Amino acid sequence: MTNRYVGSPVKRNEDRALLTGRGLFVDDISLPDMVHAAVLRSPNAHARIVRIDVSRALERDGVVAVITADDLGDFWQTVPLVVPPPPIDGLVFNKRTQVPLAKDKVRHVGEAVALVVAESRYVAEDALNDIGVDYEPLPVAADLEKAAAGDAPRVHDDVAGNVAAQVHQVKGDYGAVVGRAAKVVKRRFVYDHGMAQPMETRGVVAQWDAKAERLSVWATTQAPTSLRNGLADLLGLNPVQVRVIAPFVGGGFGAKLLMYYPEELLVPWAAIKLGCSVKWIEDRGEHFLATTQERGQIHDAEIALAADGEILGIKDVFLHDTGAYNPYGLTVPINSQCQILGPYVVPNYDSAFTAVFTNKPIVAPYRGAGRQHGVFVIERLLDIAARELGIDRTEIRRRNFIPADAFPFGNEIIFQDFAPLTYDSGNYAPILDRLLEMIDYWRFVSEEQPRLRAEGKRVGIGVVCYIEGTGIGPYEGAKVQIQANGRVCVTTGIGTQGQSHYTSFAQIAADHLGVNVEDVDVITGDTDQFYWGAGTFASRGAVVAGNAVNEAAEAVHQKILSVAAEHFGCGEDKLVVEDRQVSVAGDPGNAIGLGDLARKANPMRGAVQPGIEPGLEATRYFGPESGTTASGAHAMIVEVDPETMMVDIKNYVVVHDCGTVINPLVVEGQIHGGVAQGIGNAFFEQLLFDDQGQLLNATLVDYLIPTSLDIPHMTLDHTVTPSATNRMGIKGVGEAGAIPVGPLFAQAVEDALELPSRGVDILEIPLSPNRLWELNQTTRPDH
Amino acid sequence: MIEGLFTVTTSVNGSPYTRVVEPRLLLSDFLRHELGLTGTHVGCEHGVCGACTILFDGLPMRSCLMFAPQAHGHEIVTVEGLVADGDRLHPLQEAFRDAHGLQCGFCTPGILMTMKAFLDEHPSPSEAEIREALSGNLCRCTGYQHIVEAVTLAATRIAGGGRKS
DSSP: OOOOSTTTTOOOOOHHHHHHOOOOOOOOOOTTTTTEEEEOSOOOEEEEEEEEHHHHHHHHHHHEEEEEEEGGGGGGGGOOOOSSSOTTTTTOOOOOOOOOSSEEOSSTTTTTTEEEEEEEEHHHHHHHHHEEEEEEEOOOOOOOHHTTTHHHHHHHTOOGGGGEEEEEEEEEEEEHHHHHSSSSEEEEEOOOBBBBOOOOOEEEEEEEEEETTTEEEEOOOOOHHHHHHHHHHHOOGGGGGGGOOOSSOOOOOTTTTOOOOHHHHHHHHHHHHTSEEEEEEHHHHHHHSSSOOBEEEEEEEEEOOOOSEEEEEEEEEEEEEEEEEOTTTTTHHHHHHHHTTTBBBSSOEEEEEEEEESOOOOOOOTTTTTTHHHHHHHHHHHHHHHHTTOOOOHHHHHHOOOOGGOOOOEEEEEEEEEEEEOOOOOOOHHHHHHHHHTHHHHHHIIIIIHHHHTTEEEOEEEEEEEEEEEESHHHHHHEEEETTTEEEEESSSOOOOSSSSHHHHHHHHHHHHTOGGGGGEEEETTTOOOOOOSSOOOOOOIIIIHHHHHHHHHHHHHHHHHHHHHHHSSSSSEEEEETTTTEEEEEEEEEEHHHHHHHTTSSSOOOOOOOOOEEEEEEEOOOOOOOOOEEEEEEEHHHEOOTTTEEEEEEEEEEEOOOOOHHHHHHHHHHHHHHHHHHIIIIIIOBOOOOTSSSSSOTTTOOOOOOOTTTEEEEEOOOOOOSSSSOOOOOOOOOOOOTTTHHHHHHHHHHHTTGGGTTOOEEEEEEOOOHHHHHHHHHTTTT | TTTEEEEEEETTTEEEEEEEEOTBBHHHHHIIIOOOOSSSSSSSSSSSSOTTEEEEEEEEGGGSSSSSSGGOOEEOOOOTSSSSSSOOOHHHHHHHHHTOOOSSSSSHHHHHHHHHHHHHOSSSSHHHHHHHTTTTTTOOOSSSSSHHHHHHHHHHHHHHHSOOO
């Protein structure tokens, strides 16, 4: 294998289609017999459905069908749990999953109540207004803390206290060390709801071929294989009768991960029942209420330290808002729980959380998936502790880093992949050193900041560190084939929502097979092309599928050698595989093209020997026992306008370690985009619910996604500590940019406004100019 | 003409089209579903995200905020019309590929059309000017940095006669 492509900033194979308007997205699909669906959604956060009258809707010209829960027969059921709870002693988990259409009761605004199918989307939407639903409003449990109180209205009648889950995990013995701490810092931290908001909303198109008895579904899903399996189960079909295709998907970030969104079930069901193709495309208004959201936790956390800043232990008790249903299990709060340990040695940890049902949309992973909350808690605790102990904020971090020779490092508690949380490799101090050098930390705090402050400028700096658990199992697979035309196909089940799979996987295969990256056609997200897989989530695509591609390409390379050795009648060690052909070393004229060799491996006469598979093809699977831990540090310098409280980010620096880099251009893009979402999360984006569970800012005019004027130029650098869990040494990078920005923003802005001098800490995210104004007006009485 | 319907005759990417449509049909839906030009994407349908931006008589407009009949007698260019000679990428498209200015690619057509009009007016823009011009288009993947670099690269190349630098 050569490293001609892996590690190089290769231009993307997929770009030409996307740049010329030819890339196929779900809403681009048009079928001859296609009708269009629209969903009637609950306007109430909590209500009994007394009566649904669809008669007027059915009378409207162009309406094909109106479907309510009662029409679904046996298909109506609570959907399966996507991710079961991890095996943790004493864990309580009350599974309450959603249904395709609400029957007796609605539990959040936007819950699906009826599906209209009509000749056009316009008519379908007209008919939504024809449906009469009598609701009997019920008391609403909207606020997380109030919902957790004993006397709160019950989201599910049979779940007391709205307890969705309770988990207690312990490492060491916090109680035994807190008494000898020189310093204990205790605070309450609040991290409120935000949303992924990919630029493409969700959509589903389904086609039932009654003669072939096959269902084809095009969906904006991050997990086509899982959706195929689930649809087959629920519809009573054999999985091979169902084809799910996730074509180009316009961003996902977790929001398109949840299987069994009601529309994913209803549209295929309707296509089968009605005998025609059905399309449903979510509009942006629906997206705010019908697509999963995240964040929403309240932590009461304390850290115990020695006088020199050494962490003795951490104790944390938190509430997690899971929304009205919990189909995605405990992934988000377990990630939060694990993330608090960060890149630091925390010998004693005691963490308990309660996941709480509320009358709000479902909470499921959004880029970071609970890690943001955990990073916020530990980094803010360290900031406050450093201040109170008189230690520099960067120094307290450095003193507590897990030493480079301590890997693999076991944290004992159970992670989201059900394995004990173990960091496979890492080297944190050089990351921080490089970061401080790049942002010129010491000069800024000792010279620049005092000078600018003397000029009346409110400037501050922030520095945070983090780890990111990536690349979890169970597995992904890849098939690598050399075609008779000489082109290489890499087929995998893991769909793409912009992560550059068409290029990264092609780079890996091209290096093994002596072809150009443009010679490799990557096929992803079509269950008819590759049967097995889990999905695109948890920063795992490059790690898990990438290594499967690596192993499959390696096997094909071996097969090339054995077939060519027979062809040339020479030893395999005499062969050179490059420039799309195999030649005999020292005799470049004596060569055969890979396409011709592929033909030889798939003969029309003669016999393929027993034990030999035809063709130049191999399929391999890669399943790591546990995830691989990436790491990094971010720093930024801000200036806050004292009148408007707008934050001007003057400098933003990232140093990151994701092990072996396949494509530096792609890695940079992932980090840039993550940081942008992190900045949105920290300062612009907050889902504002009132006490009746109504979302008050459900438009992009009111929910502010950062623009090119809000996101600064970022300067990036990398260190490389190869992963110990896979031969390529890859670690994931998808979520790295996003997870540490909340505490970074809080630290830098707090510093700029000199809030600690007035006894004020920033203990919440998201912030906003209004909220900063309020905080800036505050002085704690003892100051 | 059927009562209540409207005959729209418009030029899109240099080709004439005539369709009979409901007056309420959005221009974005007209382009995508009546003409099959699905390169123009619909992200928000309330004029914020800019994914549906087209050139309307040379000016960037949000096709989700216009009705199809408003296009009657006007000239439209969509992302499909940026490619020259049916194959050759526009320097902007080329630069987006070279600078990794797109990830999922959903917002890209609207950004290309916005930047096309911008570069026509501002052939050698500063980074600040590019960011200002780009600020009406939302991208959730890239953090904008590589887009800004792509537009800078395209401007340089166009100024140099459209050749690759």
